[in-house]
Amino acid sequence: MCRRIRSSRRLAAHQKIVPHDRAGLVFPGERGEYLDGSALRRRYKKALEKAKLRKLRFHDPRHTYGSIAIDQATIVQVQAWMGHADVQTTMKYMHHRSRAGDARLLSAAFRPKKKPVTKRRKTAAA
DSSP states (O other), rough: OHHHHHHHHHHHHHHHSSSGTTTTSSSOOSSHHHHHHHHHHHHHHHHHHTTTTOOOOHHHHHHHHHHHHHHTTOOOHHHHHHHSSSHHHHHGGGSSSSSTTHHHHHHHSSOOOOOOOOOOOOOOOO
């Protein structure tokens, strides 16, 4: 319990001194700064081991996120969430989008159109 309290205090202190745009970093440096690539990889590997997860390439969780998100959101939303400057970068996740409704849509598109029912006029018997 003591360790958790110290960690919470350290986190609160960290959030006060770190600029807002970097407060959400998963693996911040000692002073809240961005880590260089090798330090980031070391912390990532350590986190995987601690969580007892199999080895994953650093980018794999990001790709998984994009693949799942694209099935629930628009491409513009996923582009914003992933921080892609160009929508073409986000397009690579489109092949993961569910096609469950495609058959229904195509069936409807090729179904013969019903002819409108015309009312016949009654002719007056002379």
